[in-house]
Every structure is written in C-alpha cells, then in structure tokens.
Amino acid sequence: MGSNAIFLSAMSVFSRCMGPGSPSISLNALQLQKRDAVNEKVEKGLYVFESVPCACCGSLETELxxxxxxxxxxxxxxxxxxxxxxxxxxxxxxAAYGEFYDNEYRPLYVGSERATDDFFAEQRNQGRRIYNFLLGAGEMRDTMKIVEVGCGAGGILDFFRGKGHSVLGIDLGSEYVAYGRDVHGLDLRVCMLSELALDFVPDLVIYSHVMEHILHPLDEMKNIANISGTETLVYIEVPGLKNIHKSYGMDVMKYYQNAHSYHFTLASLRYLMESAGFGLVSGTEYVRSIFNLKAKLAGVFDWAANGGDGVTANGGTQAYNEYNSLKNYLVWNERYRWIFPMTVSGLKQRAKRWKTRLLG
Ligand SMILES: [Zn+2]
Known part of the structure; x- marks a missing residue:
C-alpha cells in the first residue's frame, strides 16, 4: 500500500473527529456556559489563532x-x-491562552468557579499516586526539597509535606494559589518557572498534567535544566496518546482538550527532554515519567530497546520517529472502538458506574 492509500483510509477513519459537533463528555450548566463563551470569543476574533511547526522536528508537513x-x-x-x-x-x-486560563479554563475543565475542598482532596490523591510511582521506581528519598510547577491549589504538595518533605509551588491561577496558601498554609506563588528565583537546588521538580499545556515545551525544559542539579529528579505526567485504549475507553474524542498544545507519547516527551539535556530514569505510556540530567550524562538511554516501535537510532545520534506506529495505533483505536465495552477495562468501568449508581 502506498502512502497515499494509507492517508486516504486514515482520513475516512478519522471523519467523525472532523467539523463541528456535540461534546463527547457530559457537561454541567457552568461548563456549557463557559464553552459557549469560548466559542463566542473565537467567532468574534477575540481569541486569535496561530500556525506553528512541529516542536520535535520543525516540520510543517502534517496530516489533520x-x-x-x-x-x-x-x-x-x-x-x-x-x-x-x-x-x-x-x-x-x-495572549489568547492567557485570557482563556483567566476566564474559562478551570470552570470549563473542573466544572466549578473556584478551588473546592473536593478539588484539593483529589489533588492530594494525585500526590499519593505520584509518591507511589517514585517509590516503585526506587527514587524516593528522605526530606526532599520539592518544587511543583502548575500546582493549582497545592494538594499534591500537601501530600508530600505530610511525608516530611519541604515544598514550594507555583501557578498562574491566583484564586487556586490563594486557596492553598490561606486554607492550607502552603508556600505557593503566582509566577512562571522562568520568573522564580530559587536559592536552593531542588531534589524533585513536579509537572503533573502541565507540560501538555505549555506552548514552548523545549524552552520550559531548558529552564528546568537551569534550576536542576545532576541528581534532581523531574517528574512529568501527561495524558499519554498511546494510552487511550486504557484511560479513555479507546475514544480519542474523550482525550482531545483545547488547552492541550501537545499530545505526548512517552517517546516524544523523552525526545524533547533529551534535547534539553535530560535522560529518562523511568517511564510508562500512561504517561508517568522520571528524568534527570545524570541519566543523560551516563548515557543509560537505549532507544532501540525502549522504543522498538519506530523510534530508531540514526547513525549514532538518537532520532525520534514514531509516525507509523502512532498512526497505526490511532487507526486501530478508531476501527475497534466498538469492542471496548467487551474488554476487561470496559467491563470494569461499567461495573464501577453501576456500583456508583447503587451507592449514590
Ligand atoms: Zn515532527
């Protein structure tokens, strides 16, 4: 099959993702109101759009x-x-995203105007999951100095503080930061990483569902390298594009979110982090990942062993390319989406919904 034939078949496979359409998740009244507000600003030209090249290879050649x-x-x-x-x-x-994060982002994504105790509790649970991942990878140390970028209300940091670590968080959402500071006494600040003057080298830097929002991820990663020592661990969690069969019921239309500028796999995230000087310590396609500068310096990286699905070594330099494997994966999900209710995770999710209904 020639590449044109693959392209045409892929186009028809993705046709349900094209053009205007209804939401593919259920939204409350506030979410619908905020969605309409975004649409109105887009239509009036208040939210301006720009075309950008690929952050990994610089190409402008793409398939929609x-x-x-x-x-x-x-x-x-x-x-x-x-x-x-x-x-x-x-x-x-x-500028448009700045305005969007100020006005619509949290209410549209979370369904409430301000930080709530429930939101904070969910962040604490996320803190526990990150802690367990680090523990499982053998990377937790005693009394670490932790910095979290995009900390929201600070629930993740609150969990680590409870384990005896010293914590500092930054975020651009002032209301959420105020909640964490005033209600939970956390050291949270309203700024970006590039504006943060640190007088210590952190042991752990956390980005939990933040990197996929950043418009210039490589610049951000270089900023992380600037504040890191060789042993500093960088934990990055993003929604993995190669995990939609596990986390999103095989439905990519539940995965796409307008605040996300990059849709990472472990390999594409790793490639950009490598470009900023980091090496992968541990990672999954979920995506949960740990990087540090030492891993790159030690040359522990092996693309052939880790990414045998199209990530290829190129004359000694390590080049990222998963075009074929990723496209095949997306096409596979579209073609077999209908079997999801019969899969193990489909049955589990249905049982959970049923149980929730009985309890609720
Ligand atoms: Zn590219």
Missing part, C-alpha cells in the same frame, strides 16, 4: 486528524509527517 475537542470546541490536531508528533495547530496565541 481532528477538528474539535471533547467539549465540542474548535481544535485542530495535526500528525507530523516528519516524526509522528501530534500537536495542535493552528492554536490560540500566548
């Missing part, structure tokens, strides 16, 4: 694979023909 997100918002998702990176383009500009 979706035109809206799970809220039913305009959302242009591209598959890079150069390397297989999936990213959003055209996307809202820095």
């Amino acid at each position: 694979i979706a035109e809206r997100d799970r809220y039913g918002l305009f959302f242009s998702v591209q598959l890079c023909k150069g390397c297989g990176m999936v990213y959003t383009s055209p996307r809202m500009t820095d």
Whole structure:
C-alpha cells in the first residue's frame, strides 16, 4: 500500500473527529456556559489563532486528524509527517491562552468557579499516586526539597509535606494559589518557572498534567535544566496518546482538550527532554515519567530497546520517529472502538458506574 492509500483510509477513519459537533463528555450548566463563551470569543476574533511547526522536528508537513475537542470546541490536531508528533495547530496565541486560563479554563475543565475542598482532596490523591510511582521506581528519598510547577491549589504538595518533605509551588491561577496558601498554609506563588528565583537546588521538580499545556515545551525544559542539579529528579505526567485504549475507553474524542498544545507519547516527551539535556530514569505510556540530567550524562538511554516501535537510532545520534506506529495505533483505536465495552477495562468501568449508581 502506498502512502497515499494509507492517508486516504486514515482520513475516512478519522471523519467523525472532523467539523463541528456535540461534546463527547457530559457537561454541567457552568461548563456549557463557559464553552459557549469560548466559542463566542473565537467567532468574534477575540481569541486569535496561530500556525506553528512541529516542536520535535520543525516540520510543517502534517496530516489533520481532528477538528474539535471533547467539549465540542474548535481544535485542530495535526500528525507530523516528519516524526509522528501530534500537536495542535493552528492554536490560540500566548495572549489568547492567557485570557482563556483567566476566564474559562478551570470552570470549563473542573466544572466549578473556584478551588473546592473536593478539588484539593483529589489533588492530594494525585500526590499519593505520584509518591507511589517514585517509590516503585526506587527514587524516593528522605526530606526532599520539592518544587511543583502548575500546582493549582497545592494538594499534591500537601501530600508530600505530610511525608516530611519541604515544598514550594507555583501557578498562574491566583484564586487556586490563594486557596492553598490561606486554607492550607502552603508556600505557593503566582509566577512562571522562568520568573522564580530559587536559592536552593531542588531534589524533585513536579509537572503533573502541565507540560501538555505549555506552548514552548523545549524552552520550559531548558529552564528546568537551569534550576536542576545532576541528581534532581523531574517528574512529568501527561495524558499519554498511546494510552487511550486504557484511560479513555479507546475514544480519542474523550482525550482531545483545547488547552492541550501537545499530545505526548512517552517517546516524544523523552525526545524533547533529551534535547534539553535530560535522560529518562523511568517511564510508562500512561504517561508517568522520571528524568534527570545524570541519566543523560551516563548515557543509560537505549532507544532501540525502549522504543522498538519506530523510534530508531540514526547513525549514532538518537532520532525520534514514531509516525507509523502512532498512526497505526490511532487507526486501530478508531476501527475497534466498538469492542471496548467487551474488554476487561470496559467491563470494569461499567461495573464501577453501576456500583456508583447503587451507592449514590
Ligand atoms: Zn515532527
């Protein structure tokens, strides 16, 4: 089959992701109101869009694979023909996203206007999951100095503080930061990493569901390298594009979210982190991952062993390319989505819903 034939069949496979459509998750009244507010600003030209090249390989050659997100918002998702990176383009500009994060992001995504005790408790649970992942990887140490970027209300840090670590969080959402500071006494600040003056070298830096929102991820990763020592652990969690069969019921339309500018796999995240000087210590396609500078210096990285699905070594330099494996994965999910209710995770999710209904 020639590449044109693959392209045409893929286009028809993704046709349900094209054009305007209803939300693919259920939304409350506040979420619907905020979604309409975004649409109105887009239509009036208040939210400006820009086309960008691939952050991994710089290519502008792409295939369009979706035109809206799970809220039913305009959302242009591209598959890079150069390397297989999936990213959003055209996307809202820095200024438009700034406005969006101030006005619609939290209410649209969380369903409530301000930080609540429930939100904080869920963040604490996320803190426990991150802690357990680090523990499982053998990377937890006593009394670490921890910095979290995009900490929200600080629930993740609160969990680590409870384990005896010293914690500092930054976020751009002032209301959430105020909640964590005032109600829970956490050291949280409103700023970006590049504006943070640290007088210590952190032992652990956390990005939990943050990196996929950042418009210039490689710049951000270089900033992390600047504040890191060789042993500093960098924990990055993003929604893994190769995990939609496990986390999103095989439905990519539940995965796409307009605030996400990159749709990472472990390999594409690893490639960008390598470009910033980091090496992978441990990682899964979920994606949960741990990096440090030491791992890159020690050359422990082995693309052939870790990414045998299209990630290839290229004349001694390590080149990222998972175009074929990622496209096949996305096509496979589209074709076999209907079997999801009969899979083990499908049955588990149905049982959970049933139980919740009985208890509720
Ligand atoms: Zn690319």
